[in-house]
Amino acid sequence: MPITENLHGHLVRDPYRWLEHPADPATRAWQAQQDRLWHDHAAALPLRGHFAARLARLGAAGLVTPPVWRGTHRFDLSQSAGQEHPVLRLDGEVILDPARLDPSGLTTLDDWQPDLEGRLLAYQVSRRGDERADLYVMDLATRRVVDGPVGGCRYSPVAWLPGGRAFLYVRFRQGVYLHRLGGPADVQVFTRGAVPYGLQISADGRWLTLSAGTGGGNDLWLADLSRDEPDRLDPRPVQEGARARTAAAVGHDGRLYVLTDLDAPRRRLCVADPAAPAAWKELVPEDPAAVLGAFTLLDGDRLLVCRTRHAVGEIGVHDAVTGRPLGGVPLPGNGTITSLTSRPGGGPDAWFGYTDAVTPAEVWRYDVREGIATRWAAAPGRPAATEVESRHVEYRSADGTLVRMVVSALPDRDGPRPAILTGYGGFGRPLTPAYAADSRAWVEAGGVLAVANLRGGGEEGEEWHRDGMLDRKQNVFDDFVAAAERLVADGWTTPARLAAWGESNGGLLVGAALTRRPDLFAAVVCSAGILDMVRYERSGLGHSWTSEYGSADDPEQFPWLLAYSPYHHVRHGTAYPATLFTVSGGDSRVDPLHARKMCAALQWATVGEGPVLLRHEPDVGHGARAASRSVALAADVLAFAAFHTGLTVPEG
Numbered sequence: 335m336p337i338t339e340n341l342h343g344h345l346v347r348d349p350y351r352w353l354e355h356p357a358d359p360a361t362r363a364w365q366a367q368q369d370r371l372w373h374d375h376a377a378a379l380p381l382r383g384h385f386a387a388r389l390a391r392l393g394a395a396g397l398v399t400p401p402v403w404r405g406t407h408r409f410d411l412s413q414s415a416g417q418e419h420p421v422l423r424l425d426g427e428v429i430l431d432p433a434r435l436d437p438s439g440l441t442t443l444d445d446w447q448p449d450l451e452g453r454l455l456a457y458q459v460s461r462r463g464d465e466r467a468d469l470y471v472m473d474l475a476t477r478r479v480v481d482g483p484v485g486g487c488r489y490s491p492v493a494w495l496p497g498g499r500a501f502l503y504v505r506f507r508q509g510v511y512l513h514r515l516g517g518p519a520d521v522q523v524f525t526r527g528a529v530p531y532g533l534q535i536s537a538d539g540r541w542l543t544l545s546a547g548t549g550g551g552n553d554l555w556l557a558d559l560s561r562d563e564p565d566r567l568d569p570r571p572v573q574e575g576a577r578a579r580t581a582a583a584v585g586h587d588g589r590l591y592v593l594t595d596l597d598a599p600r601r602r603l604c605v606a607d608p609a610a611p612a613a614w615k616e617l618v619p620e621d622p623a624a625v626l627g628a629f630t631l632l633d634g635d636r637l638l639v640c641r642t643r644h645a646v647g648e649i650g651v652h653d654a655v656t657g658r659p660l661g662g663v664p665l666p667g668n669g670t671i672t673s674l675t676s677r678p679g680g681g682p683d684a685w686f687g688y689t690d691a692v693t694p695a696e697v698w699r700y701d702v703r704e705g706i707a708t709r710w711a712a713a714p715g716r717p718a719a720t721e722v723e724s725r726h727v728e729y730r731s732a733d734g735t736l737v738r739m740v741v742s743a744l745p746d747r748d749g750p751r752p753a754i755l756t757g758y759g760g761f762g763r764p765l766t767p768a769y770a771a772d773s774r775a776w777v778e779a780g781g782v783l784a785v786a787n788l789r790g791g792g793e794e795g796e797e798w799h800r801d802g803m804l805d806r807k808q809n810v811f812d813d814f815v816a817a818a819e820r821l822v823a824d825g826w827t828t829p830a831r832l833a834a835w836g837e838s839n840g841g842l843l844v845g846a847a848l849t850r851r852p853d854l855f856a857a858v859v860c861s862a863g864i865l866d867m868v869r870y871e872r873s874g875l876g877h878s879w880t881s882e883y884g885s886a887d888d889p890e891q892f893p894w895l896l897a898y899s900p901y902h903h904v905r906h907g908t909a910y911p912a913t914l915f916t917v918s919g920g921d922s923r924v925d926p927l928h929a930r931k932m933c934a935a936l937q938w939a940t941v942g943e944g945p946v947l948l949r950h951e952p953d954v955g956h957g958a959r960a961a962s963r964s965v966a967l968a969a970d971v972l973a974f975a976a977f978h979t980g981l982t983v984p985e986g
Contacts, residue, residue, distance in 0.1 A: 336349035344893070368933065372949050381973045397411060397412060399687060399695070400710075402448065407424060412714065418961050419442060419960060430446070432459065443458070444488075446458070447491075447492040449498040450539050454474060463957070464920045470483055484503070486508065493534065493535040500515065530547040532545030534583050541556060542559055542567075542569070548577075551580065556569055584608055589607070590605065591617075592605065599620075599796040600623075602619050624641040624643040625794065632684060632702045634702060635654040636702045637654040638663065638674065640686075646670075646767065647670045663700050667688075669691075672688065674687075683700065683701055683702070692719055692720065692769065694717075694769045696712045696713055717774075723743060724742045729817065731816045732815075732816060737789070739786040741826060751781060753826055754833045754975055755833070756783075758790075759788030760790045760791065765785055771965075771968065772968040775972060781979075788813040790810040804891070807894065811843065811846045815854065832857075832979065833856060833859065834848070834858045835861070836859075837861040841862055842867075844863070856978050857911055857975050859975060860932075862921055863929060870928070874921070874924050874925040904935040908940060912978040918951050919953060919954070921956045933947075949970060
């Protein structure tokens with residue numbers, strides 16, 4: 335029976351509540367029917383084979399990451415053609431390969447951390463996509479596991495103590511725990527309740543920073559391990575009670591470096607004496623047009639600082655004592671700096687990852703003595719370059735706010751074309767230029783790809799993020815709709831040839847766009863989307879997202895959620911576009927129940943000609959998956975979008 339509830343004075347219908355229960359026989363029967371519908375439709379998609387083959391070749395570019403140093407030893411990740419998962423290497427030799435741990439390909443390496451001396455390695459692996467990892471310890475001399483499993487991890491930060499006999503780690507949303515190798519049961523040494531935690535230890539093992547999330551940012555402390563026993567921490571506050579996101583670390587020069595958006599939405603870098611960690615002074619001020627990110631300290635009192643300027647990365651060189659800008663690191667293009675590393679004890683070199691729309695991930699080395707950057711490691715494979723034009727487009731949203739998007743297409747082609755518009759707009763996460771096999775395959779085939787930098791993301795700093803969260807979430811959807819309208823107005827595409835594609839929070843985005851402006855899109859792909867905002871806190875990790883969305887249990891916040899919740903805005907008799915929901919059976923972040931309920935509602939409501947389909951894939955989750963499975967998913971999505979926007983692959 336359909337359910338109607340009175341929630342804070344609002345009558346809320348929930349006709350497909352029964353689909354929240356995956357083991358229920360009725361849900362199983364419904365899912366089996368959806369599987370048949372999808373398989374029949376997928377088999378008839380003309381470009382499915384084309385995209386699968388092309389994605390396999392483009393994805394063979396592989397992966398390489400900047401080195402993490404311990405003394406003279408370097409650790410990095412690498413993935414070559416034919417490898418289902420990245421492998422971890424020590425001085426170029428593979429020491430951990432998920433495919434050897436599990437030939438089925440269902441085990442992923444989620445995180446890893448060598449000890450301070452480079453003799454032991456803590457690594458976390460999860461299975462079947464659930465991201466609930468077990469932690470093990472490997473002796474790097476013998477390659478044998480000497481400790482573990484340690485449960486309760488989820489991309490847990492690990493802080494090794496000097497000597498490698500113990501480490502601190504985070505149990506998911508419980509607190510910080512001390513683990514002694516081969517010792518007694520782990521003990522909790524720090525907690526502030528069910529919140530996210532962070533850990534970092536200085537290169538000499540003396541200074542430990544601890545972070546605990548709050549509703550509007552985080553609190554931060556510094557512990558002196560030369561004074562405190564690790565099971566009796568007495569940390570001093572670096573920041574408490576401020577509505578700001580702040581991180582800190584003690585450098586090899588003995589100073590505490592504090593990166594914060596307190597009074598600086600695009601962030602600033604401060605310094606303090608670790609003995610008085612709350613007494614900061616500003617070192618590198620906020621840039622009014624660029625968001626400050628990672629930094630590292632080099633010899634000669636040189637400080638490298640990463641920034642993102644309107645979604646494009648740059649690295650500045652500063653005097654570490656005065657903060658004075660001294661110049662910049664030459665970069666290979668207008669792309670993204672993926673990470674920045676240096677030797678823990680200092681040195682003249684830094685390494686950074688770089689990628690852009692046509693450049694697979696590669697590693698560059700910067701020598702501060704010579705002031706030059708050289709390629710350190712290229713991607714294992716590099717597909718032949720395709721001539722692609724990318725344009726930065728500025729447009730106005732509904733309230734007049736200036737928003738930016740990047741539009742990529744093959745040159746010298748006139749007239750409206752099939753197009754995909756994508757965005758994210760949440761959690762302060764920026765969308766920056768990066769090589770992606772699916773994006774390149776779509777553009778090579780003659781399609782237009784538009785990436786919108788919406789409010790709620792981090793492209794323009796914390797104020798930009800806050801303008802797209804809580805009671806201002808509607809701004810994100812307005813920005814996205816305005817982007818679609820601009821693509822049509824500029825002649826890139828038409829509503830009959832435009833698809834929207836979003837994942838996770840981006841799935842919420844396209845779900846809201848679908849229900850608000852079904853006339854604006856020919857197709858919608860919603861991957862792992864959050865779609866029932868009235869009940870999102872009751873499944874997956876929804877309970878941890880209330881600082882971003884608000885809580886349905888709060889009478890003041892409930893109307894914000896109901897106002898845009900896609901599931902609650904499906905209207906019978908509406909011509910909805912062709913819609914594909916993709917979900918993963920092992921997803922422990924966004925429960926597939928969202929897609930099941932939304933799919934059923936749209937199938938009941940639509941009078942459009944396009945189908946409403948659900949692609950369900952078992953034994954994978956929200957995060958990393960085997961390369962072959964990523965190819966299969968992307969091929970299905972692109973083939974669906976192509977068919978329903980009229981994309982055909984040019985002959986020859």
